[in-house]
Amino acid sequence: MIAYIIRRLLYAIPILIGVNLITFVLFFVVNSPDDMARMQLGAKRVTPEAIEKWKAERGYDRPLVWNTQAAGLAKATDTILFDKSMRMFVFDFGRADDGRDIALEIGNRMGPSLAIAIPTFLLGLFVTVSFALLLVFFRNTALDVGGVVLCVAAMSISGLFYIIGGQYLVSKVWNLVPISGYAPGLDASKFLILPVLISVVGGIGSSARWYRTLFLEEINKDYVRTARAKGLSELRVLFRHVLKNAMIPILTGVVVVIPLLFMGSLLLESFFGIPGLGSYTIDAINSQDFAVVRSMVFIGSVLYIVGLLLTDISYTLVDPRVRLN
C-alpha cells in the first residue's frame, strides 16, 4: 500500500512538470512580458521606461530559459522559467500585483473557502443520494417519472440563475440573511447558510439522476433478488445492499473533488462576497493578475492529482476485490 502510494506520488511529478510547462508557455511564450506590460499599463502610459519598470518590479526582465550573462549555475536559475515556474514546486508563488505574498494569501483564504465548500459537499452528497434512493424506492410510479423530469429541468438551468434568484428571494425579498459578506468564527454561519443551500439545490439535478441510474442497475442483479427472497424489507435492501454496492461508481465522481474543495467556488464566493480562494481567482482574472492565475492553475492541478490518488485508495476501502499494485 505504502509502496503504491509512493509510486503514484512519483507519477505525479512528470504531470506537474507538464502543467508547469503549459502555464509557462501560456504566460511567457505566447505573449512576451513586453506585451503584457503594454496591456496592463494601457495604451496611454506606454513608454519603454515604463515597460522596463513594470517588468523589473515583477522580475520579468530576465531571459526566459537561459541567462547568458550570469555565471555558473545562475545561467539556469536566474531566468523566468526557474524563478517563476520551477519555484512553484516548493509552493513559492512570489508576489501578486498588489505586492502581497501569494502563498500567504492562499493560506489565509483557504479557511473561508472550506467553510463553504465542506458543508456544501457533505449536505449535497447526503441530499442527492437520499433523493435518488427515494426515486428508486418509488420506481415505475408517477413520483419517479416526476422526479426525473424535475432533475432534467433542474440541470438545464444555469447555475447563475440559482444564485441570482436565491439571493434575490431569500436576502432581498424575505430579508432572512444578509445579502453578502463574511465574518470569522461562528458568526459566519448566517453568511454561509444561503450559498450552501443554493449550491446544494443547484447540484441535485444531474447528480441525483446519475445516482438513480446506478441504483437501478444494481437493483436488477441477482444478489438483490436473493436479499428480497430472504424476506428483507425493501428499505433494508436499498440501504444495506444496493447503496453499498453502488458506492464504487459514486466514489469515482465524489472523492476526486474533495481536494478541490480547497479551491472554493468561483461563482458562489464572488456573488456572496466570501473572501475565499474562488473570489481571489475571480478578482485576479478581472484585474489580469497573471501571477495569481498561474499559481491557482498549479495548485488546482496538485489538488486534482491528490484527488485521483485518494480515489484509488478509497476503492480498496469500499471494494475488497480491488488490490492496488
Added chain:
Amino acid sequence: MADLIGVKPVFLWSDLLLWALVAGAVLLALYCRSQDYLRRAWRRVGESSAAMASVTVLAVFIAVGLLDSLHYQPRLPAKEGSSEIQYAPEVLSALDALFADLRLNKEKTYSAPLATHGFAKETMERDGVQMRDYPRLVFGGAHLDELSQHDADLRSRALSGAVTGLLVWAAFTGLVVGLLALMQRRSYADTCRTVWRPRLSAERPIAWGAVFVTAAVLCVFGGVIAAWADGYHVFGTDKVGQDVLYLSLKSVRTALLIGTLTTLVTLPLAIALGLIAGFRGGWWDDAIQYLYTVLNSIPGVLLIAAMVLMMQVIIDTHPEWFETAAERADARLLALCFILGLTSWTGLCRLLRAETLKLRELDYVQAARAFGVSDARIMARHVLPNLMHIVLIALVMDFSGLVLSEAVLSYIGIGVDSSMNSFGTMINAARLELSREPVVWWSLAAAFVLMLALVLAANLFADAVRDAFDPRFQWRARRTLKRAAA
C-alpha cells in the same frame, strides 16, 4: 452581386464555419440514410415523443441562429452629385432586417414588459405646469389614444395573434402531412389518420404527434408575441432602451455557435489522438495519455481563464488586425470556441482510445492486418466507422454543457466580447438591475426562459440520441465538463 441586391454581403469567419457545419450535417444525414444500422438508430430517436418535441424547439432556435448568420452592410443613401455607392459601417444580419422594428424602436431607458409608460419619473410640462410623472414611451403603446384601452388592446391583439398562429400551424401541419403522404404514396386522409394515432405503429414509426403539439404551442405563443411586439416591447427594454426580445433573439446565435463550433476543434483532436493511441499503442499511447492527463489535471475553468487572458493580450496588442468592431467580437468568439475545444477534448479522446483498444483485437481487424492493409487504412475504414456512434453521442451531449458554460464564462468576464449579445452578458447586466428599486426583472427572465428552452430541448434530445445509439454505455464522465464552475 452587391449592386444587384443593394447590400454588400459580409462573411464573418464564424458565419462561414457555421454554414460549413450545416453542410456537414446535411452530408452526415445523407450518409446516415444510406446506412441501415444508422437509419434504424435515428428511427429510434424518432419514436421518442420527448426527442421529437425537442427537435421542433431546437429547429426554431437553429432557424433564428442561421438567419442571424447572414451578415451584410446596408447601402447608404447616395450623396448629392456622387455616383459612388457607399455602405454603412455597421454590419447587420438577415435577422436584423426581419426584426427591423424591434431593433429600431428604442426607448430612452428601462421600461417594463408591455408597458405604456417609462420606468422612471421625469420632469415634464403639462398644461403649463411643471410636474414629475412617468413619461409615455416613444414606441410602447404609442398608438393608444386613451390609456384605458390598454388592456382591451392587449386582449384583442393576443386573440388575433393566437388565431394567426393557429392558421400558420394548420398550414404547417397540412404541409408536413402532405409531404408524408407523398413520400409514403398514400392518400392524404389515410396519412392524416395514422399521423394522429396516439400509439406508434409500423405505419407511423415517428412521433409526429409530439411535433405537431409542440408546433401548436410555439405557433400560438409566437403569434401572440408577434402581435404584441407590433405595438409594445413584449419583454420590456434594457438600460439604453433596446428591446429585450430583440437582444435575446440575438443571443441565440452566440449560444449555438459556442455549442457547435467548439466541436470543430474537439472532434479532430479527440478522434485522431484517440485512434492513434488506441491502435498504435507503445510510446504513441504513452505520449498521448500523458498529454491528456496533464490537460485534464488543470481545473477546466482555470485553464480556460488562463488561455482567455492570453488571448485578450494578443487581441489588445494587435488592434490593426480587425477592421470593424463586429470582426473583433467575431474573432474573440472563435478564439473562445477554440479554447473551449482545446480544453474539452480529453474526455472524448479517452473514450475513443478505450474503444479502439477493444476493436483492435477483433477478428475482422486482425484479418485486415493479415491481408497487409496499411494501419492508416484500417483505422479509417474499419475502426473509425465503429467509433462514430460515440462521437455523435458526445457531440449532442456536450452541446448543452457548452451553452451553459458560455453564460458562466461571460459572467466571469472571460467569455465573449462585451459588445456581443449573449445570454451571459444579459445575465451579467441583469445582476445589477435586480438591486434597483423597483426591480428590473425582465431581462433576466427573458434570458432564463430562452436558455431553459434551448438547454432543456438539447438535453432531452441528447438523452434520446444516447439511448438510441448506445443505451448501455456509461456517459457520466463527459457530463462533468464545466460543472466545476458552478
